[in-house]
Amino acid sequence: MKFTEEHEWLRPEDEEGVVTVGITEHAATQLGDLVFVELPEEGRMVARHDEVVVIESVKAASDIMAPVDGEIVEVNSALIDNPALVNEDPLGDGWFFKMKVADMADLDAMMDEADYKKFV
Amino acid sequence: MTETLRRTDLHDLHLELGGRMVPFAGYALPVQYAPGVMKEHLHCRAQAGLFDIGHMGQVVVRPRSGDVEDAARALEGLTPAAIVGLPEGRQRYAVLTADDGGILDDLMVARRADHLFLVVNASRKADDLAHLRDGLTDCDVIEVADRGLLALQGPLAEAALEALAPGAAAMRFMDVATLDSDFGDLWVSRSGYTGEDGFEISVQGGQAEALARALLARPGVAPIGLGARDSLRLEAGLCLYGNDIDATTTPVEANLLWSIPKVRRAGGSRAGGYPGVDVIERQIEEGPARLRVGLLPEGRAPMRAGTPLFAGQDDADPIGEITSGAFGPSLERPMAMGYVETGRTAVGTSLFAELRGRRLPVAVAELPFRAPTVKR
Incomplete structure (x- = not known):
């Protein structure tokens, strides 16, 4: 599992370069209770740092950015009816989307779990 | 910090x-x-x-005459609320008005044995104290710090x-x-x-x-x-000073007419005599150009303060703006309040809020969203 400075996690799912993306427990706690999630369309091509997900907590709206270049291949539509999944299980059922990464080498520079723990 | x-x-x-x-x-x-x-x-x-x-301001207004009714009469020179005759041991909601009818602050006024006790907004505390001292010349205005x-x-x-x-x-x-x-x-x-x-x-x-x-x-x-x-x-449908009411909104526009009782309106025995009476009386008579209303977004997206409101999907000019918006945990849905131009304020009127470049449906709704459970 890899982590970004924007408090996202990426979990490689297969040999084809598909990764699942979510936010860390630290980020979920900081944001507070989520009440709204707007997900991207499947099939959308995105560049790193494109805003792909809109989330709203009880306090404010925030954006989740694409961690790398690639294509959105699946979204977690369970979040539309139950945004609280992100707070309850940020590393599991609270995932946001799966994307096919254009260049898996982009992940090499990212933090691993030990680095991320030091970062937060 | x-x-x-x-x-x-x-x-x-x-x-x-x-x-x-x-x-x-x-x-x-x-x-x-x-x-x-x-x-x-x-x-x-x-x-x-x-x-x-x-953080809120606590203020004692003590009449030099020793008669609280004198302080009440003086305070009525700064607010359209009824303070004279407020029984000892009772409290009332009031707004302080400016010469143009705008709201300088909203506050609670309690009548205690030999003085009035006011609770004012933290952000307005310093201005209120100066304003009260200017206006209540025969009273001592004491900040309870x-x-x-x-x-x-x-x-x-x-x-x-x-x-x-x-x-x-x-x-x-x-x-x-x-x-x-x-x-x-x-x-x-x-x-x-x-x-x-x-x-x-x-x-x-x-x-x-x-x-x-x-x-x-x-x-x-x-x-x-x-x-x-x-x-x-x-x-509970209650206003936040600085968001839903401020110096640019009158109590009539803010749907706070209930805080101006008959006795202080035209024809009442203590009518007028407060700053902005001309503007406020005209708005009572003719109706205000805009009104604070409750708003319920139809979808799940919260609509926050500053979000513009439109009558139609393609209209160029907004007809209002959201002044407070959040997710209502007890309502289990988003809620908002804001100002809407007259003619579109009836409960159930469909409007659009522009959110992230898209217009999403929102309906004018009854306030409060949730009935109070106070002990009357």
């Missing part, structure tokens, strides 16, 4: 309780504790919540306060009383900012933390931060 921010008497307690401190009106205050806004909100509605509102202020709200509030300050349970909504307690004399009003039954309690500064700890030890009482205070008041 904390170096430049003022602290309330409960600052150390907030830190001990895990409060996440934020700047608010020049004070460091907890926006939430560990449970978070949603759980704190629901806890207050189901049991009881304790709020630190020590040595007392803390707590709010205890929710269905278990009565039992919790009665255990520490006998007499609380006998009070009714908008009663005020001085109650004896182990924490010195408490200036208590049965009122609040949540739509729940509850109390606001002024306590000697040195006793505020001990009182807060004793209240938190009562069954069902939990600390609540500013985040839930905001969602609770919005569900």
Whole structure:
């Protein structure tokens, strides 16, 4: 599992370069209770740092950015009816989307779990 | 940040309780504790919540004549509320108006034995004191800086306060009383900012933390931060000064006409005599050009303050703006309030809010969103 400075996690799912993306427990706690999630369309091509997900907590709206270049291949539509999944299980059922990464080498520079723990 | 921010008497307690401190009106205050806004909100509605509102201004207005009615008469020169004749031991909501009818602040006015006791917004405290001193020349206007202020709200509030300050349970909504307690004399009003039954309690500064700890030890009482205070008041349809009302909104536009009783309106025995009366009377007569209304977004996306409102999908010009918006934990849906031009303010009117470049449907709704449970 890899982590970004924007408090996202990426979990490689297969040999084809598909990764699942979510936010860390630290980020979920900081944001507070989520009440709204707007997900991207499947099939959308995105560049790193494109805003792909809109989330709203009880306090404010925030954006989740694409961690790398690639294509959105699946979204977690369970979040539309139950945004609280992100707070309850940020590393599991609270995932946001799966994307096919254009260049898996982009992940090499990212933090691993030990680095991320030091970062937060 | 904390170096430049003022602290309330409960600052150390907030830190001990895990409060996440934020700047608010020049004070460091907890926006939430560990449970978070949603759980704190629901806890207050189901049991009881304790709020630190020590940032708010407490002001004594004491008539030099010794007759409180003189202070009441003088204060009516600054507000369209009825203060003359307010019985001792009762409190009333009022707005201070400017010459153009705008709202300088909203406040509570309590009549005590030999003075009026005012609770004003933290952000307006300094301006209010100057304005009151200018306007109430035959009264001493004294800022009560040595007392803390707590709010205890929710269905278990009565039992919790009665255990520490006998007499609380006998009070009714908008009663005020001085109650004896182990924490010195408490200036208590049965009122609040949540739509729940509850109390606001002024306590000697040195006793505020001990009182807060004793209240938190009562069954069902939990600390609540500013985040839930905001969602609770919005569900209750109550205005936040600086968002929903300010110097650019009149009490008529703000749908606060109920705070201007007949006796202060044209034809009443104490009509007029307050700043902005011409503008306000004309708006009462002709109707205002815009009105504060409740708004319920049809989807799940919260619509926040500043979001423009349109009559149609393709209209170029907005017909209003949202002034407060959040997710309502008890409503289990987003809610908002804002100003809408006259003619589109009927409950059920469909409007559009522009959010992230898209127009999403929102309907004018009845306020409050949730009926109050105060003890009348």
